[in-house]
Amino acid sequence: MRRKLHLLSIVLGLAATAALPIARADDIKPPSDYRHWFHVNTMIVDKASPLFNGLGGMHNVYINAAGEAALKAGGPYPDGAIFVTDLHDFTLSDGSYVEGPRKTLAMMVKDAKAYAGTGGWGFQAFAGGDPAKPLVTDAAKQCFACHEPKKAQDYVFSSYIP
Amino acid sequence: MRRKLHLLSIVLGLAATAALPIARADDIKPPSDYRHWFHVNTMIVDKASPLFNGLGGMHNVYINAAGEAALKAGGPYPDGAIFVTDLHDFTLSDGSYVEGPRKTLAMMVKDAKAYAGTGGWGFQAFAGGDPAKPLVTDAAKQCFACHEPKKAQDYVFSSYIP
Numbered sequence: 476m477r478r479k480l481h482l483l484s485i486v487l488g489l490a491a492t493a494a495l496p497i498a499r500a501d502d503i504k505p506p507s508d509y510r511h512w513f514h515v516n517t518m519i520v521d522k523a524s525p526l527f528n529g530l531g532g533m534h535n536v537y538i539n540a541a542g543e544a545a546l547k548a549g550g551p552y553p554d555g556a557i558f559v560t561d562l563h564d565f566t567l568s569d570g571s572y573v574e575g576p577r578k579t580l581a582m583m584v585k586d587a588k589a590y591a592g593t594g595g596w597g598f599q600a601f602a603g604g605d606p607a608k609p610l611v612t613d614a615a616k617q618c619f620a621c622h623e624p625k626k627a628q629d630y631v632f633s634s635y636i637p
Numbered sequence: 638m639r640r641k642l643h644l645l646s647i648v649l650g651l652a653a654t655a656a657l658p659i660a661r662a663d664d665i666k667p668p669s670d671y672r673h674w675f676h677v678n679t680m681i682v683d684k685a686s687p688l689f690n691g692l693g694g695m696h697n698v699y700i701n702a703a704g705e706a707a708l709k710a711g712g713p714y715p716d717g718a719i720f721v722t723d724l725h726d727f728t729l730s731d732g733s734y735v736e737g738p739r740k741t742l743a744m745m746v747k748d749a750k751a752y753a754g755t756g757g758w759g760f761q762a763f764a765g766g767d768p769a770k771p772l773v774t775d776a777a778k779q780c781f782a783c784h785e786p787k788k789a790q791d792y793v794f795s796s797y798i799p
Contacts (some may be wrong), residue, residue: 513672516736517679524732535679563798570686574678574735574798622777636725636736 503599505580505606509559512537515546515633519572520566532578535561536633542585550629552595556585558631561604580604583618583631593619596631659776665761667742667768671721674699677708677795681727681734694740697723698795704747712791718747720793723766742766745780745793755781756792 515536520526538546542556559582564575580601587595598618602608611617622630638769682688700708704718719746735776742763748762749757760780764770773779 510675511673514676514699517695518736519681519734521732521734533679535676538675568682570689572681572683574680576798582791600738636738 478484503582503584503597503609504507505582505601505604506539506557506559509537509561510538512539512559513543513546515558515597516636521572530562533563533565533572533574535574537561538633546628546631546633547635550630550631552585552631554586558583558633577604578602579610583622590614594622596622596630664794665744665746665759665771667722667744667763667766668701668719671699671701671723674721675705675708676703678798683734692724695725695727695734695736697725697736699708699723700795707791708793708795709797712790712793714747714793716748720745720795739766740764745784752776756784756788756793758784778796 476534515538517536518534520530520532520534523529524531537559539555539557539559542552542558545552545556559580561577562579562581563577565572566575569572580603582599584590584597584599585595586597591596593614596613596619598611600610602610619630622632625632628634677700679698680696682692682694682696684693686693690713695757699721701717701719704720706712707714707718715780721742723739724741724743725739727734728737729735744759744761746759746761747757748759752759755776758781760773760776762772764772781792784794789796790796
């Protein structure tokens with residue numbers, strides 16, 4: 476009896492899993508309209524930063540309408556919230572940092588169930604913003620490991636600047 | 638007869654002028670929704686720049702829907718186009734330039750007739766973004782003198798970065 480119940484719970488568990496909309500990192504595609512989303516902030520990671528090798532450039536951060544109220548409240552974020560970091564090269568010209576071409580388009584997509592293993596966030600990034608060139612194969616290692624300490628802000632580094 | 642015609646043309650001229658909607662720099666008010674406009678680019682004017690005293694900070698530049706197609710075409714801009722530069726302080730933290738609070742909200746408003754003396758653009762800026770604290774009293778000297786050399790881009794410094 477115990478064994479039958481156990482099997483049943485496995486079967487029900489599988490059925491429940493199959494019934495859920497499964498969202499994987501390779502389902503994440505770059506949105507076309509993010510330049511019209513709310514511009515959260517900009518940051519430049521310059522050569523002197525220990526993060527330069529992986530994250531050097533000008534980070535223009537946007538959030539979609541689904542996440543905007545949560546950003547202003549400091550989190551937590553509802554399912555459907557999406558952050559985009561539009562990462563560009565920059566040049567230093569006569570004391571000014573000037574935006575250059577796109578390097579990478581990085582995304583965080585909130586779906587508490589689908590991405591339960593990485594704080595409820597799906598992560599993906601695209602070389603040059605090209606949908607055919609995803610860069611994230613292991614979101615836990617490549618993305619979430621750095622975001623995990625920001626649990627109090629629902630794993631988000633950006634904060635609202637009025 | 639010649640004198641009468643001349644007087645008439647003056648009177649008609651005055652009447653025509655009175656009938657035009659007169660837009661002056663002190664009519665320009667900060668828009669409330671520019672963070673949802675198209676984000677054009679970001680630039681940081683750092684301490685080493687000769688422009689730092691007047692323009693130091695992180696310049697987040699936006700354009701409204703009326704001007705977006707013209708931006709992508711490199712100008713010229715139609716009446717109603719508005720650029721906003723949301724100028725923020727920044728801090729340099731471990732090699733990264735991080736956005737701080739707002740310093741100034743600066744605007745360019747296109748109205749070819751109303752601002753014919755300054756390239757068809759009205760200029761205004763607000764300390765801290767406060768509508769009660771306009772900074773521009775002489776747009777020709779304070780703003781247009783620097784923009785004038787960019788005539789080929791309709792006096793706009795920003796260009797479209799896809």
